[in-house]
Amino acid sequence: MDLVFRALADESRRALLDSLSAKSAQTLGELCSGLSQEGVAMTRQAVSKHLAILEEANLVATVKRGREKLHYLNPVPIAEIANRWIRKFERTRVDALVDLKKRLESE
Amino acid sequence: MDLVFRALADESRRALLDSLSAKSAQTLGELCSGLSQEGVAMTRQAVSKHLAILEEANLVATVKRGREKLHYLNPVPIAEIANRWIRKFERTRVDALVDLKKRLESE
DNA sequence: TTGACAGGCAACCTTTTGGTTGCATATTGA
DNA sequence: TCAATATGCAACCAAAAGGTTGCCTGTCAA
Numbered sequence: 001m002d003l004v005f006r007a008l009a010d011e012s013r014r015a016l017l018d019s020l021s022a023k024s025a026q027t028l029g030e031l032c033s034g035l036s037q038e039g040v041a042m043t044r045q046a047v048s049k050h051l052a053i054l055e056e057a058n059l060v061a062t063v064k065r066g067r068e069k070l071h072y073l074n075p076v077p078i079a080e081i082a083n084r085w086i087r088k089f090e091r092t093r094v095d096a097l098v099d100l101k102k103r104l105e106s107e
Numbered sequence: 108m109d110l111v112f113r114a115l116a117d118e119s120r121r122a123l124l125d126s127l128s129a130k131s132a133q134t135l136g137e138l139c140s141g142l143s144q145e146g147v148a149m150t151r152q153a154v155s156k157h158l159a160i161l162e163e164a165n166l167v168a169t170v171k172r173g174r175e176k177l178h179y180l181n182p183v184p185i186a187e188i189a190n191r192w193i194r195k196f197e198r199t200r201v202d203a204l205v206d207l208k209k210r211l212e213s214e
Numbered sequence: 215t216t217g218a219c220a221g222g223c224a225a226c227c228t229t230t231t232g233g234t235t236g237c238a239t240a241t242t243g244a
Numbered sequence: 245t246c247a248a249t250a251t252g253c254a255a256c257c258a259a260a261a262g263g264t265t266g267c268c269t270g271t272c273a274a
Contacts, residue, residue, distance in 0.1 A: 011109055
Protein backbone atom coordinates (compact mmCIF):
# COMPACT_ATOMS: atom_id res chain seq x y z
CA MET A 1 0.00 0.00 0.00
CA ASP A 2 2.96 2.25 0.60
CA LEU A 3 3.85 2.06 -3.09
CA VAL A 4 0.38 3.28 -4.01
CA PHE A 5 0.48 6.24 -1.62
CA ARG A 6 3.92 7.21 -2.83
CA ALA A 7 2.85 6.92 -6.46
CA LEU A 8 -0.14 9.17 -5.82
CA ALA A 9 2.01 11.83 -4.15
CA ASP A 10 3.08 13.35 -7.46
CA GLU A 11 0.87 15.72 -9.43
CA SER A 12 2.15 14.55 -12.83
CA ARG A 13 1.37 10.94 -12.00
CA ARG A 14 -2.13 11.84 -10.85
CA ALA A 15 -2.55 13.67 -14.17
CA LEU A 16 -1.47 10.52 -15.99
CA LEU A 17 -4.10 8.49 -14.14
CA ASP A 18 -6.67 11.13 -15.03
CA SER A 19 -5.67 10.90 -18.65
CA LEU A 20 -5.92 7.10 -18.67
CA SER A 21 -9.25 7.34 -16.92
CA ALA A 22 -10.55 9.60 -19.69
CA LYS A 23 -9.04 7.55 -22.53
CA SER A 24 -7.84 4.00 -22.12
CA ALA A 25 -5.12 2.12 -24.00
CA GLN A 26 -2.87 5.10 -24.65
CA THR A 27 0.71 4.81 -25.81
CA LEU A 28 3.62 6.55 -24.13
CA GLY A 29 3.64 9.16 -26.89
CA GLU A 30 -0.06 9.88 -26.51
CA LEU A 31 0.19 10.26 -22.73
CA CYS A 32 3.18 12.48 -23.23
CA SER A 33 1.47 14.95 -25.54
CA GLY A 34 -1.65 14.72 -23.41
CA LEU A 35 0.33 16.00 -20.42
CA SER A 36 2.03 18.79 -22.33
CA GLN A 37 -1.39 20.00 -23.49
CA GLU A 38 -2.28 20.49 -19.85
CA GLY A 39 0.77 22.63 -19.28
CA VAL A 40 2.75 19.85 -17.61
CA ALA A 41 5.47 19.69 -20.25
CA MET A 42 8.12 17.06 -19.72
CA THR A 43 10.43 14.86 -21.77
CA ARG A 44 9.28 11.44 -22.94
CA GLN A 45 11.80 9.78 -20.62
CA ALA A 46 10.44 11.57 -17.57
CA VAL A 47 6.91 10.43 -18.40
CA SER A 48 8.24 6.94 -18.93
CA LYS A 49 9.70 6.94 -15.43
CA HIS A 50 6.43 8.12 -13.94
CA LEU A 51 4.59 5.34 -15.76
CA ALA A 52 7.09 2.81 -14.42
CA ILE A 53 6.33 3.97 -10.89
CA LEU A 54 2.58 3.72 -11.50
CA GLU A 55 3.08 0.27 -12.96
CA GLU A 56 5.08 -0.86 -9.95
CA ALA A 57 2.28 0.33 -7.69
CA ASN A 58 -0.07 -1.74 -9.86
CA LEU A 59 -2.06 1.36 -10.77
CA VAL A 60 -1.31 0.91 -14.45
CA ALA A 61 -1.19 -2.25 -16.55
CA THR A 62 0.49 -2.45 -19.94
CA VAL A 63 0.39 -4.53 -23.09
CA LYS A 64 2.92 -4.43 -25.88
CA ARG A 65 1.52 -4.19 -29.37
CA GLY A 66 4.21 -4.19 -32.00
CA ARG A 67 6.52 -1.32 -31.39
CA GLU A 68 4.15 0.51 -29.12
CA LYS A 69 3.07 -0.09 -25.53
CA LEU A 70 -0.53 0.41 -24.48
CA HIS A 71 -1.32 1.65 -20.96
CA TYR A 72 -4.43 0.78 -18.99
CA LEU A 73 -5.64 2.25 -15.71
CA ASN A 74 -6.14 -0.24 -12.90
CA PRO A 75 -8.46 1.40 -10.35
CA VAL A 76 -8.34 -1.53 -7.89
CA PRO A 77 -5.54 -0.26 -5.61
CA ILE A 78 -7.31 3.08 -5.29
CA ALA A 79 -10.52 1.36 -4.32
CA GLU A 80 -8.63 -0.68 -1.74
CA ILE A 81 -7.23 2.44 -0.17
CA ALA A 82 -10.70 3.89 -0.04
CA ASN A 83 -12.07 0.79 1.65
CA ARG A 84 -9.26 -0.34 3.92
CA TRP A 85 -7.67 2.94 4.90
CA ILE A 86 -9.93 5.92 4.41
CA ARG A 87 -12.89 4.28 6.12
CA LYS A 88 -11.03 4.32 9.41
CA PHE A 89 -11.03 8.10 9.35
CA GLU A 90 -14.60 8.43 8.19
CA ARG A 91 -15.57 6.69 11.38
CA THR A 92 -13.51 9.07 13.49
CA ARG A 93 -15.86 10.24 16.16
CA VAL A 94 -16.63 13.92 16.03
CA ASP A 95 -15.87 14.07 19.74
CA ALA A 96 -12.27 14.99 19.15
CA LEU A 97 -13.11 17.99 17.03
CA VAL A 98 -15.79 19.06 19.47
CA ASP A 99 -13.22 18.90 22.25
CA LEU A 100 -10.89 21.02 20.19
CA LYS A 101 -13.60 23.58 19.46
CA LYS A 102 -14.54 23.82 23.13
CA ARG A 103 -10.97 24.36 24.15
CA LEU A 104 -10.50 27.05 21.53
CA GLU A 105 -13.65 28.86 22.57
CA SER A 106 -12.80 28.79 26.26
CA GLU A 107 -9.57 30.68 25.63
CA MET B 108 -4.90 18.84 -2.29
CA ASP B 109 -1.35 18.25 -3.34
CA LEU B 110 -0.18 18.95 0.21
CA VAL B 111 -2.51 16.25 1.52
CA PHE B 112 -1.33 13.62 -0.96
CA ARG B 113 2.29 14.42 -0.22
CA ALA B 114 1.68 14.29 3.51
CA LEU B 115 0.05 10.87 3.18
CA ALA B 116 2.97 9.50 1.17
CA ASP B 117 5.03 8.75 4.26
CA GLU B 118 4.48 5.69 6.42
CA SER B 119 5.50 7.41 9.66
CA ARG B 120 3.02 10.21 9.05
CA ARG B 121 0.23 7.74 8.35
CA ALA B 122 1.15 6.03 11.61
CA LEU B 123 0.85 9.38 13.39
CA LEU B 124 -2.64 9.87 11.96
CA ASP B 125 -3.53 6.36 13.09
CA SER B 126 -2.29 7.15 16.57
CA LEU B 127 -4.29 10.38 16.73
CA SER B 128 -7.32 8.54 15.43
CA ALA B 129 -7.02 6.04 18.26
CA LYS B 130 -6.31 8.64 20.94
CA SER B 131 -6.96 12.32 20.52
CA ALA B 132 -5.23 15.32 22.09
CA GLN B 133 -1.79 13.76 22.33
CA THR B 134 1.35 15.73 23.03
CA LEU B 135 4.49 15.51 20.93
CA GLY B 136 6.09 13.32 23.56
CA GLU B 137 3.16 10.92 23.64
CA LEU B 138 3.04 10.59 19.86
CA CYS B 139 6.77 10.04 19.89
CA SER B 140 6.73 7.15 22.32
CA GLY B 141 3.63 5.79 20.62
CA LEU B 142 5.56 5.50 17.36
CA SER B 143 8.61 3.90 18.94
CA GLN B 144 6.35 1.28 20.50
CA GLU B 145 5.30 0.30 17.00
CA GLY B 146 8.90 -0.17 15.95
CA VAL B 147 9.10 3.16 14.13
CA ALA B 148 11.77 4.64 16.40
CA MET B 149 12.78 8.19 15.62
CA THR B 150 14.03 11.28 17.44
CA ARG B 151 11.57 13.78 18.84
CA GLN B 152 12.68 16.37 16.29
CA ALA B 153 11.94 14.07 13.38
CA VAL B 154 8.42 13.44 14.70
CA SER B 155 8.02 17.17 15.19
CA LYS B 156 8.84 17.76 11.53
CA HIS B 157 6.34 15.14 10.43
CA LEU B 158 3.67 16.78 12.56
CA ALA B 159 4.49 20.15 10.99
CA ILE B 160 3.92 18.66 7.54
CA LEU B 161 0.61 17.13 8.64
CA GLU B 162 -0.37 20.46 10.15
CA GLU B 163 0.43 22.30 6.94
CA ALA B 164 -1.75 19.86 5.04
CA ASN B 165 -4.49 20.64 7.55
CA LEU B 166 -4.65 17.00 8.60
CA VAL B 167 -3.72 17.86 12.18
CA ALA B 168 -4.82 20.78 14.32
CA THR B 169 -3.01 21.85 17.46
CA VAL B 170 -3.65 23.74 20.66
CA LYS B 171 -1.02 24.95 23.09
CA ARG B 172 -1.65 24.20 26.71
CA GLY B 173 1.05 25.54 28.94
CA ARG B 174 4.35 24.09 27.90
CA GLU B 175 2.78 21.27 25.95
CA LYS B 176 1.08 21.16 22.57
CA LEU B 177 -1.95 19.00 21.98
CA HIS B 178 -2.54 17.42 18.59
CA TYR B 179 -5.92 16.65 17.07
CA LEU B 180 -6.72 14.69 13.93
CA ASN B 181 -8.70 16.56 11.29
CA PRO B 182 -10.28 13.95 9.02
CA VAL B 183 -11.87 16.48 6.66
CA PRO B 184 -9.13 16.62 3.99
CA ILE B 185 -9.12 12.83 3.80
CA ALA B 186 -12.87 12.79 3.33
CA GLU B 187 -12.52 15.39 0.58
CA ILE B 188 -10.02 13.25 -1.26
CA ALA B 189 -12.38 10.33 -0.97
CA ASN B 190 -15.26 12.35 -2.37
CA ARG B 191 -13.66 14.58 -4.96
CA TRP B 192 -10.84 12.43 -6.23
CA ILE B 193 -11.34 8.75 -5.57
CA ARG B 194 -14.90 8.75 -6.81
CA LYS B 195 -13.68 9.52 -10.32
CA PHE B 196 -11.90 6.19 -10.39
CA GLU B 197 -14.68 4.25 -8.78
CA ARG B 198 -16.79 5.21 -11.74
CA THR B 199 -14.15 4.00 -14.20
CA ARG B 200 -15.98 1.75 -16.54
CA VAL B 201 -14.89 -1.85 -16.42
CA ASP B 202 -14.66 -1.78 -20.20
CA ALA B 203 -11.02 -0.84 -20.13
CA LEU B 204 -10.04 -3.79 -18.02
CA VAL B 205 -12.21 -6.10 -20.11
CA ASP B 206 -10.42 -4.82 -23.21
CA LEU B 207 -7.12 -5.54 -21.56
CA LYS B 208 -8.17 -9.03 -20.55
CA LYS B 209 -9.37 -9.83 -24.06
CA ARG B 210 -6.16 -8.68 -25.58
CA LEU B 211 -4.11 -10.72 -23.15
CA GLU B 212 -6.15 -13.84 -23.81
CA SER B 213 -5.96 -13.50 -27.55
CA GLU B 214 -2.16 -13.67 -27.48
C1' DT C 215 16.48 -3.12 -47.05
C1' DT C 216 16.52 0.94 -45.02
C1' DG C 217 14.89 5.11 -42.91
C1' DA C 218 11.60 6.71 -39.70
C1' DC C 219 9.13 5.86 -35.58
C1' DA C 220 8.21 4.04 -30.66
C1' DG C 221 10.27 3.00 -26.87
C1' DG C 222 14.21 1.35 -23.41
C1' DC C 223 18.60 2.02 -20.84
C1' DA C 224 22.08 4.40 -18.39
C1' DA C 225 24.72 8.18 -16.73
C1' DC C 226 24.38 12.36 -14.75
C1' DC C 227 22.61 16.52 -12.20
C1' DT C 228 19.84 19.29 -8.87
C1' DT C 229 16.45 19.71 -5.42
C1' DT C 230 13.72 17.76 -1.92
C1' DT C 231 13.11 14.71 1.86
C1' DG C 232 13.85 12.42 6.11
C1' DG C 233 16.72 12.35 9.66
C1' DT C 234 20.30 13.81 13.12
C1' DT C 235 22.85 16.73 16.66
C1' DG C 236 23.23 20.78 19.47
C1' DC C 237 21.49 24.57 21.59
C1' DA C 238 17.71 27.92 23.02
C1' DT C 239 13.24 28.99 25.11
C1' DA C 240 9.33 28.66 28.03
C1' DT C 241 6.63 26.48 31.64
C1' DT C 242 6.00 23.98 35.87
C1' DG C 243 6.50 22.29 40.53
C1' DA C 244 9.15 21.73 44.70
C1' DT D 245 14.10 30.56 42.68
C1' DC D 246 15.75 26.82 40.09
C1' DA D 247 16.00 22.32 38.14
C1' DA D 248 13.36 19.40 35.38
C1' DT D 249 10.22 19.07 31.59
C1' DA D 250 8.20 20.10 26.85
C1' DT D 251 8.99 21.99 22.89
C1' DG D 252 11.22 25.09 19.16
C1' DC D 253 14.96 26.46 15.98
C1' DA D 254 18.94 25.98 12.96
C1' DA D 255 22.68 23.80 10.80
C1' DC D 256 24.02 19.94 8.73
C1' DC D 257 23.98 15.32 6.17
C1' DA D 258 22.85 11.26 3.27
C1' DA D 259 19.71 9.34 0.34
C1' DA D 260 15.90 9.51 -2.74
C1' DA D 261 13.13 11.87 -6.22
C1' DG D 262 12.43 14.23 -10.43
C1' DG D 263 14.33 15.51 -14.50
C1' DT D 264 17.62 15.83 -18.53
C1' DT D 265 20.77 14.26 -22.40
C1' DG D 266 22.66 10.75 -25.31
C1' DC D 267 22.57 6.54 -27.33
C1' DC D 268 20.73 1.80 -28.33
C1' DT D 269 17.08 -1.59 -29.82
C1' DG D 270 13.17 -3.21 -32.09
C1' DT D 271 9.35 -2.67 -35.50
C1' DC D 272 6.93 -0.91 -39.43
C1' DA D 273 6.28 0.66 -44.12
C1' DA D 274 7.81 2.21 -48.57
